[in-house]
Amino acid sequence: MSGTAAGPRERAAADRPRPKLRPERLRELSLVAVIGVSVLVFSQLVDNYLSGSFFNRVTTSMAITAVLAAAQTIVILTRNIDLSVGSIVGVTAYLTGEYLAAHQSTAPLLAVGLAMLLGCALGLVNGTLVAYGRVPSIIVTLGTLAIYRTWLIDHANSRTITADSLPQWLVEFPQRTVLSLGGLDIRLVLAVTVVVIVALQLALGRLRWGRWVYAVGSNPDAARQEGLPTELVTLGAFAACGALSGLAGFMFLSRFGTITVAAGQGLELASVAAAVVGGVSILGGSGTLIGALLGALLIDLLELSLVRVPEISVFWRDAVLGALILLAIAGDFAIGKRLRRFWTSPPRRRSPGTPEREATTDA
Amino acid sequence: MSGLADRVPVLEMAGISKRFDATQALRDVSLTLHPGEVHALVGENGAGKSTLIKIMTGIHPADEGTISVKGEQVTLRSSADAQRHGIAAIYQEPTIYPDLNVAENIFMSHRDQGVMVRWGRMYREAEAILARLDVHLDVRSLASGLSVAAQQAVEIAKAISLDVRVLIMDEPTAALSAHEVTQLFRQVRHLTASGVAVLFISHRLDEVFEIADRVTVLRDGRRISSRLRGEVTPQRAIQEMVGREMSEFFARTEHPRGGLAIRVSGIGRTGAFADVSFEVHQGEVLGLAGLVGAGRTDVALALFGIAPAESGSVELGGRPVVIRSPREALDHGIAYLSEDRRQLGLSLPQSLTANITLATLDRYVTRLRLVDSSAERAVADRFRRRLSIRTPSLEAPVERLSGGNQQKTMLAKWLNAEPTVLILDEPTRGIDVGAKAEVHHIIDELACSGMAIILISSDLPEVLAMSDRILVMREGRQVGMFGRSEATEEGIVTAAMGAA
Numbered sequence: 001m002s003g004t005a006a007g008p009r010e011r012a013a014a015d016r017p018r019p020k021l022r023p024e025r026l027r028e029l030s031l032v033a034v035i036g037v038s039v040l041v042f043s044q045l046v047d048n049y050l051s052g053s054f055f056n057r058v059t060t061s062m063a064i065t066a067v068l069a070a071a072q073t074i075v076i077l078t079r080n081i082d083l084s085v086g087s088i089v090g091v092t093a094y095l096t097g098e099y100l101a102a103h104q105s106t107a108p109l110l111a112v113g114l115a116m117l118l119g120c121a122l123g124l125v126n127g128t129l130v131a132y133g134r135v136p137s138i139i140v141t142l143g144t145l146a147i148y149r150t151w152l153i154d155h156a157n158s159r160t161i162t163a164d165s166l167p168q169w170l171v172e173f174p175q176r177t178v179l180s181l182g183g184l185d186i187r188l189v190l191a192v193t194v195v196v197i198v199a200l201q202l203a204l205g206r207l208r209w210g211r212w213v214y215a216v217g218s219n220p221d222a223a224r225q226e227g228l229p230t231e232l233v234t235l236g237a238f239a240a241c242g243a244l245s246g247l248a249g250f251m252f253l254s255r256f257g258t259i260t261v262a263a264g265q266g267l268e269l270a271s272v273a274a275a276v277v278g279g280v281s282i283l284g285g286s287g288t289l290i291g292a293l294l295g296a297l298l299i300d301l302l303e304l305s306l307v308r309v310p311e312i313s314v315f316w317r318d319a320v321l322g323a324l325i326l327l328a329i330a331g332d333f334a335i336g337k338r339l340r341r342f343w344t345s346p347p348r349r350r351s352p353g354t355p356e357r358e359a360t361t362d363a
Numbered sequence: 364m365s366g367l368a369d370r371v372p373v374l375e376m377a378g379i380s381k382r383f384d385a386t387q388a389l390r391d392v393s394l395t396l397h398p399g400e401v402h403a404l405v406g407e408n409g410a411g412k413s414t415l416i417k418i419m420t421g422i423h424p425a426d427e428g429t430i431s432v433k434g435e436q437v438t439l440r441s442s443a444d445a446q447r448h449g450i451a452a453i454y455q456e457p458t459i460y461p462d463l464n465v466a467e468n469i470f471m472s473h474r475d476q477g478v479m480v481r482w483g484r485m486y487r488e489a490e491a492i493l494a495r496l497d498v499h500l501d502v503r504s505l506a507s508g509l510s511v512a513a514q515q516a517v518e519i520a521k522a523i524s525l526d527v528r529v530l531i532m533d534e535p536t537a538a539l540s541a542h543e544v545t546q547l548f549r550q551v552r553h554l555t556a557s558g559v560a561v562l563f564i565s566h567r568l569d570e571v572f573e574i575a576d577r578v579t580v581l582r583d584g585r586r587i588s589s590r591l592r593g594e595v596t597p598q599r600a601i602q603e604m605v606g607r608e609m610s611e612f613f614a615r616t617e618h619p620r621g622g623l624a625i626r627v628s629g630i631g632r633t634g635a636f637a638d639v640s641f642e643v644h645q646g647e648v649l650g651l652a653g654l655v656g657a658g659r660t661d662v663a664l665a666l667f668g669i670a671p672a673e674s675g676s677v678e679l680g681g682r683p684v685v686i687r688s689p690r691e692a693l694d695h696g697i698a699y700l701s702e703d704r705r706q707l708g709l710s711l712p713q714s715l716t717a718n719i720t721l722a723t724l725d726r727y728v729t730r731l732r733l734v735d736s737s738a739e740r741a742v743a744d745r746f747r748r749r750l751s752i753r754t755p756s757l758e759a760p761v762e763r764l765s766g767g768n769q770q771k772t773m774l775a776k777w778l779n780a781e782p783t784v785l786i787l788d789e790p791t792r793g794i795d796v797g798a799k800a801e802v803h804h805i806i807d808e809l810a811c812s813g814m815a816i817i818l819i820s821s822d823l824p825e826v827l828a829m830s831d832r833i834l835v836m837r838e839g840r841q842v843g844m845f846g847r848s849e850a851t852e853e854g855i856v857t858a859a860m861g862a863a
Contacts, residue, residue, distance in 0.1 A: 205480075206479055207479060207480065208477070208478055208479070208480055211463070211467060211471070211480055214460070215460050215467075215471050218460040218462040218463055219458065219460045221458065222458040222459065223460075225442055225458065226471060226472035227443040227446070228471070228472070285462035
């Protein structure tokens with residue numbers, strides 16, 4: 001309509017240097033730096049620390065935590081939490097193992113699909129209660145955490161899935177290597193994890209549904225007022241979380257082979273920890289799956305590295321791990337702040353107003 | 364902007380009435396908005412402005428009356444309905460997604476996009492809209508870092524992107540600096556130039572007369588007048604806003620003024636208020652008048668130590684004191700009855716007894732540091748009788764009580780602390796006429812018994828009826844002090860609004 005002065009101003013806006021790295025992206029960068037520093041420090045403390053086998057151990061261990069951290073992140077982004085992921089891992093690992101023991105010729109992809117479908121169904125139960133029953137997610141999932149686990153104990157009737165009852169391809173799955181770079185083998189599980197997480201991150205960033213996830217968690221009232229389908233978004237997040245937990249359950253089954261009714265216990269806290277360490281805001285609306293992946297990597301790296309430091313007794317290991325995580329977050333915060341200042345200072349020198357405080361008359 | 368009259372009104376509200384329980388919020392109100400005009404809606408707190416907006420945006424249904432958009436009668440059942448008819452509102456506190464960037468905030472509610480987000484196109488269109496508004500913003504920066512002014516610009520951009528025909532702006536300037544107000548007005552003019560009708564609600568009459576083409580005055584839920592700007596003066600508007608009978612109010616008994624209870628000298632807190640000085644004697648009621656947001660509550664919060672003053676000094680009974688926390692304030696004999704009884708004043712799920720003794724629990728502990736519940740109950744029962752709090756039992760949760768009885772419970776809580784200075788912040792807001800009269804009666808009794816009372820109220824007739832002196836605040840400053848005999852509604856409103 002009234003095209004007053006739009007021309008020159010538009011040009012002025014386009015002229016402003018547009019940095020590729022925005023402060024919110026720096027979170028991941030500083031986490032990478034902290035991981036690098038950890039590796040350096042441990043390589044000084046431990047002989048033969050940097051080896052191909054250690055790389056494999058960390059990456060296979062991390063894969064499960066990372067998938068669960070991603071699952072948890074999707075739910076946390078909507079300002080909810082899913083404490084039942086550990087139980088979903090247990091149930092899906094056990095039932096998938098049971099099915100494969102009975103049907104040895106099942107195609108691998110079908111087995112994965114089965115685990116994910118099962119997880120998705122359990123996630124839908126959570127999501128329905130949270131989105132439509134309007135029960136706080138922490139209560140719903142604390143309840144289903146116990147219910148899913150109890151059902152599993154009842155169903156298993158103290159039987160254990162053992163590795164020798166499973167198809168050969170499944171037992172060998174963790175050792176499958178897609179690529180060897182020098183002494184480093186890239187395991188299939190790691191490749192799958194990274195591909196899944198990158199794909200989901202793209203979906204969160206590119207799909208309308210993904211942006212709704214962020215919007216609902218960032219300001220639920222505004223989302224409702226604007227007519228976004230907030231209930232469906234929440235339900236979808238829990239379903240996705242369940243499906244990913246099912247995937248993690250499958251990975252758990254293939255990694256350990258032996259599945260008891262206690263399988264996956266405690267993973268819910270590991271997933272929340274990895275997400276938070278990875279910079280996902282517990283208040284929702286902010287954070288990335290890549291961050292959660294890095295958070296999972298940092299936690300598992302610290303855990304497996306500590307085992308190799310003989311000076312630290314077994315009893316103290318958890319406490320040291322907790323302290324290291326706190327230290328890592330503090331370091332990450334400090335680095336992040338530095339980087340942010342570094343990032344914001346050049347434009348500040350160029351123009352009097354900082355880029356955020358705009359709506360000024362300059363130009 | 365000539366020939367407004369011969370265009371079809373974009374929104375026409377006719378004969379709107381709305382009742383909430385005991386209060387008639389709106390009575391037969393009509394309002395017409397033409398494309399391209401800025402229509403200002405003015406009135407005192409409680410005149411019905413907010414209710415009218417909520418009806419326009421589909422949040423409340425009207426009891427009576429019709430709403431027509433572009434000549435066609437419509438029913439607005441939800442804010443989505445209102446949006447569909449091109450009606451949107453921007454509130455004092457913008458509703459944004461702090462974790463999303465500017466462009467996403469503008470386009471989040473668009474329903475006609477595909478499944479994929481086309482970031483490049485979104486950024487380009489967001490930039491184009493902001494350029495149309497003459498606003499300089501990096502569309503990629505997160506909304507959480509924006510100033511309130513910039514957030515409002517984002518909301519206006521959102522409205523444009525949705526092809527809004529009627530934009531309601533409820534006190535949009537309350538949180539803005541003078542410079543930012545100028546910016547906002549320029550954005551408003553860009554909007555009206557493209558045919559949008561803007562309904563502008565503001566307490567600041569100078570702004571109203573700067574931007575509005577038409578001014579409508581509401582009072583006590585009725586439309587008093589609706590005229591073109593040239594046909595009305597600020598003085599006339601004020602007269603129309605306040606002209607009200609005083610009969611429903613409690614006439615105060617005369618009581619002797621005692622010694623100096625509290626002296627406040629030049630207190631201030633950055634960003635809230637500055638240079639406020641007054642004294643209150645025993646047995647005196649000091650009224651604190653002013654518009655919402657003028658800083659009256661901030662003064663109370665400072666005296667009660669919730670947000671302590673950064674400058675100035677306070678003397679109690681002649682001795683200088685420093686108050687840094689509510690605990691210290693209570694120790695010095697200052698009590699504060701919050702304006703927000705649901706959030707800050709009461710613990711709603713707890714019993715009447717628990718609420719009354721909460722602030723003074725130290726007194727009811729036995730030697731074993733356990734709470735003596737029979738002593739507690741005795742005190743609660745005494746207050747129940749004294750203030751005639753109507754409750755099913757002393758154990759009933761206060762959330763089940765009526766607003767007036769909740770208010771009296773809160774009063775009991777602070778009276779139990781036996782303060783020498785009692786600050787009452789909007790003590791009769793949202794309670795019915797009968798309970799209001801009772802609260803007024805209690806205030807009067809307390810003053811007679813020698814308590815110094817600071818009464819903050821947006822209800823002007825109440826302030827006039829209850830106070831010995833009235834201090835008027837505007838935008839964080841003390842702008843006037845009226846004695847009981849010289850105080851008039853018009854005088855106070857003029858001072859509070861800064862209209863000469």
